[in-house]
Amino acid sequence: MGGSSLKWSIMIMFIFLFSNPINGRFSTQIDKATLDQICVQTKDEIFCDSVLGSDPRTRTADMKGMALIAISLSIIQINEVTTLIPELLSGTTDPVAKQRLQTCNSDYEAALVKFQEAYRSAGAASYSDVINSARDGVDKTTQCENRYKTSPVGSSPLSQRNQNMINLSEIISIIVKMIQGS
Template identity: 30%
Template sequence: MASPISCISILIIPLLVTSLFYDVSNADRPLLEKVCKQTFDHDFCMSVLLSDPEGLTNVLYRLGLVSTSVSLKIISTTNGEIGNVLIGVTDPVDRTRISNCQTDIDDVYDKMQLARNAAGSQSYWEEARILASAKQKIIDCEKQFESSPKHASPISDHTYKITKLINISVVIINMLLSS
């Protein structure tokens, strides 16, 4: 007679092996493709939207919520990375500019929280207004490095990433407003 452990093993092992090959995402690939082909960076967009642990990207409305929620996580991480860049900068003009940008990005984070709330209440025009304001903060940050004395921004990779995140949300809003 087989032991209870071997009987359980016979049942559980096939389930475990099957789960390795099961895609738990509810993502609607054609919808993601439709959104991402309209953004600055298709691959970045796909990775952002597919990073949702709940896989709730099968409806455009929820996709917008995913976009802003993921943006909040990435902006928070990016702001920390900018803080690390600031530690290594000795030029006082660049330190001031980066500090100003860090403040701007803190504001962008707050604006993205407001945008998520607007998306949650399906106030898309309000969300669009908030996102435009957030994008302006990033533009203001970058413009500091263009003024005299002109320097290349040491954080442009970070600010460009935030710009791409905002762009994903704007694309989704435009799709929602046109449907």
Template identity: 30%
Template sequence: MRSQFQWKHKKNDQRRKKKPMAHFPTTLFLLVSFLLGLSCAGPAVMDAGVYGDICIRCKDRGFCLAALGSDRRSATADLTGLGYIAIDLMNKNLTATYNKLMTLNGQAINPALKKRVDTCLILYHDSIITCARDLGGYLKSARYDDLLRHTLVVGENGIDCENSFKINPPYPSPLTRENQNIDLLSDILYVISVILSTGGP
């Protein structure tokens, strides 16, 4: 009886020793998956660490991260530097949209379209002047209230342009993406201005 008991005990010990080996492939798989997950998430985490305090407060966090991330200077810029980058991005968007409007104006045959294009040309012309002449100066001289106010105007001009296509009779807007972009870009500068005006991140 004792020998039989010893044999069973030995057999149970062998089974217990084999169980961890049976789970090893699963454990290894989970570990590799976890490490790969960290690797894939690395750039996003890095971006959030650089200017996440700004983008998390914006209307569209993903747009903010992509916009600021498109400029290499963002990785090392301070808050004021990010403000200048946002102004540069706004100016590029405004200029490109204005050029598109000029092309549309030359091609427009439909009176309803031409009227709306003319309206948007005025709005974007004013925004370009504000962006190129005023915003950088306000930021440099720490006139954050003026920066806030004029930044809002630029964003609202994009919204007004888009809304002009909804007035009766409505006409399909060829500028929806551009108008949305300038609204979101101005929102980035607005958030930066608010943070600067309150003296902290």
């Protein structure tokens, strides 16, 4: 993803963030107990509490807003990775590493499209579409991670970020299930 594409994606994300009401106009605002109720259901409660608890938007969000926040955090993570990959590419001469990173970049670009779809779906309260788009998006980042598990097996420089995407997708799923009353 080129620099102008990245800037465009970030600008669109912020337009969506600030044009969608996430400040308590849909239902009650999130309190610490509700945040804990979300995070205790995750595999990484510390990660969940860290990313949601430290986001200032959480304090004024309702559950729909929480879904939008979690999706926007995923989009931010994706944009960080697509900015990092060119730096990683310039720091290696290994052709296998370069090929994997280039393919991971494509995976993350595809994931961005899916999480943008998830964001639009959440704004429209189409929660089954949110789940499907987020799942499809995280599948792309998982493909990136899995590339390093094939011969020759290597250590992915994106492993932590790939795991963050899995964690964020799980948070999105939990919030959507809570919205739907499941």
